[in-house]
Amino acid sequence: MLSSESLQRIENFKKSYPHPQAVVLPVLWIAQEQYGYISQDTMKEVATLLNLPFGHILGVVTFYTMYQTKPIGRNHIEVCTNVSCMIRGSQKIVRHLEGKLGIKMGETSSDGAWTLSEVECMGACGGAPMCAVGEEYYENLTPEGVDRMIEDFAKRRVGA
Amino acid sequence: MDPVILPLIQKLHTIDVYEANGGYKAFKKALSMTPEVVTDEVKKSNLRGRGGACFPTGLKWTFMPKKTDKPKYLCVNGDESEPGTFKDRQIFEFNPHLLLEGTLIACYAMGITTAFIYIRGEYGKWIRMMQKALDDARARGYVGKNILGSGFGTEVIIHKGAGAYICGEESALMNSLEGERGYPRIKPPFPAQYGLWGCPTTINNVETLSNVPCIINNGWEWYSKIGAPKHPGPILVGVSGHVNHPGVFEMPTGVPMLEIIHKYAGGVPGNKAIKAVIPGGSSTPILRGDQLDGISMDADSMKAAGSAVGTAGLIVMDEDTDLVAVLARIAKFYHHESCGQCTPCREGTGWLEKVLNRFVRGEGRSEDIDLMMDVANNIEGNTICALGDAAAWPIQSMIRRFRDEFEKRVPTSVKEEAA
Numbered sequence: 001m002l003s004s005e006s007l008q009r010i011e012n013f014k015k016s017y018p019h020p021q022a023v024v025l026p027v028l029w030i031a032q033e034q035y036g037y038i039s040q041d042t043m044k045e046v047a048t049l050l051n052l053p054f055g056h057i058l059g060v061v062t063f064y065t066m067y068q069t070k071p072i073g074r075n076h077i078e079v080c081t082n083v084s085c086m087i088r089g090s091q092k093i094v095r096h097l098e099g100k101l102g103i104k105m106g107e108t109s110s111d112g113a114w115t116l117s118e119v120e121c122m123g124a125c126g127g128a129p130m131c132a133v134g135e136e137y138y139e140n141l142t143p144e145g146v147d148r149m150i151e152d153f154a155k156r157r158v159g160a
Numbered sequence: 161m162d163p164v165i166l167p168l169i170q171k172l173h174t175i176d177v178y179e180a181n182g183g184y185k186a187f188k189k190a191l192s193m194t195p196e197v198v199t200d201e202v203k204k205s206n207l208r209g210r211g212g213a214c215f216p217t218g219l220k221w222t223f224m225p226k227k228t229d230k231p232k233y234l235c236v237n238g239d240e241s242e243p244g245t246f247k248d249r250q251i252f253e254f255n256p257h258l259l260l261e262g263t264l265i266a267c268y269a270m271g272i273t274t275a276f277i278y279i280r281g282e283y284g285k286w287i288r289m290m291q292k293a294l295d296d297a298r299a300r301g302y303v304g305k306n307i308l309g310s311g312f313g314t315e316v317i318i319h320k321g322a323g324a325y326i327c328g329e330e331s332a333l334m335n336s337l338e339g340e341r342g343y344p345r346i347k348p349p350f351p352a353q354y355g356l357w358g359c360p361t362t363i364n365n366v367e368t369l370s371n372v373p374c375i376i377n378n379g380w381e382w383y384s385k386i387g388a389p390k391h392p393g394p395i396l397v398g399v400s401g402h403v404n405h406p407g408v409f410e411m412p413t414g415v416p417m418l419e420i421i422h423k424y425a426g427g428v429p430g431n432k433a434i435k436a437v438i439p440g441g442s443s444t445p446i447l448r449g450d451q452l453d454g455i456s457m458d459a460d461s462m463k464a465a466g467s468a469v470g471t472a473g474l475i476v477m478d479e480d481t482d483l484v485a486v487l488a489r490i491a492k493f494y495h496h497e498s499c500g501q502c503t504p505c506r507e508g509t510g511w512l513e514k515v516l517n518r519f520v521r522g523e524g525r526s527e528d529i530d531l532m533m534d535v536a537n538n539i540e541g542n543t544i545c546a547l548g549d550a551a552a553w554p555i556q557s558m559i560r561r562f563r564d565e566f567e568k569r570v571p572t573s574v575k576e577e578a579a
Binding site: 016017019022024026052060064065067120125126127128 | 249284315325337
């Protein structure tokens, strides 16, 4: 069930938009923040809440790449492999990450700590090659830089 | 010329520093003018859209009906997703109030009471920066009802995308805002007649609106004298790929390509020769390194060279670059991002990717080169939106300008079989 806090945020969004259906994307973001991903049950919940057909919500969720329909790791590493990153060595970064984490692109580590994804241009071409972990951008990556980044996250986990 | 979009002022993203440096002065000035005069200033300045199509901004504003009983909307397009493009993010981070000020002036000029700033979902960090700027602007009375006692009021809402290149297409952006899949709409009707929820709507790029305050402050004559006469003003040029100092540089339009690469971006590492340049984001036709002399970053020069300014996101490729692999990667992108509505684009982009991967694997056939050209020609112009064209142009231009790269990749055994 969506928490009372989530429902309150949804109400606030509804008030600010001129049309109720416009809140579909924000509501899905709120649901994903709460559950970590958007299951079919969540889609049904959102559909009921917004008085829209389940098929509409399913169609929207599966259209946009940032909505996750399956559980993902606590840290989601997204590596850009588009042209600017590619010609500055993103494949080397991909191979290094796969080796370091012991998983292939599109997979989640068995301890649930990492999910590795290949993504399209994230708008950081000047810092190619790059990846994002959650909302944080890591630019001008080198294999050593990747190691430091992974260690940082491992430390944060211990601290938390 | 001193930068006006991204000036080097510490903490300019805060409202105090922005105001101390003349911020919101243009908006106040606009409020003392009539909306018609404001629109006229922008029209005469010859500001052209910075989102890719170079459409005259002032003219676009005049398409909005003056008398209507429906609400009018402005969509600020910050979906920036074209590979090679990373300029709008600089505005969100370093000068968010400039964008807000431009947005507010546009709303006043067109009588708009709600503006949506649509920002791609991946820019979560920058969405929060924009939200902070918006909250601060609201607290100072620049946003909301009866702004600064003028009687004019407008709301600004920041909307987070969720990962879809196609939502940078204006009608797909509107569908996305309406809570739909980002499917482009058939035009006509155009957004100024039938946009968001069927109401008159204008869609402007982030950088375009960020040019508006300096036009109001300094007048159209000042602006129209900057850079290339038919495509004037400051422009944010992003340079990536094989250069020593990649980044976003503000410059007047009309700067020679070679100057951008060698002076602004510090030249090519190891002084290697330039094999090719994609001048304005991945969809713009590729240029040969040996044709760059005499080409400059403005609409006319680019058009004459057989390409386009696009988003002014240059990707520089040195002599060792595998252009077949580059084109295969671009084809993969457009296949992934095609929304799937139109058959030529949905199917064609997939086939282009498959055929190009055949070349990457070293299994390309001579006839595949013309086959790709044929597929691209059948996508171009036959789809609802410009994504189809955007997928076709890199293929057509690459084959036209670098056919030998593909011929070289046809294995000898395949060539003998064909003979």
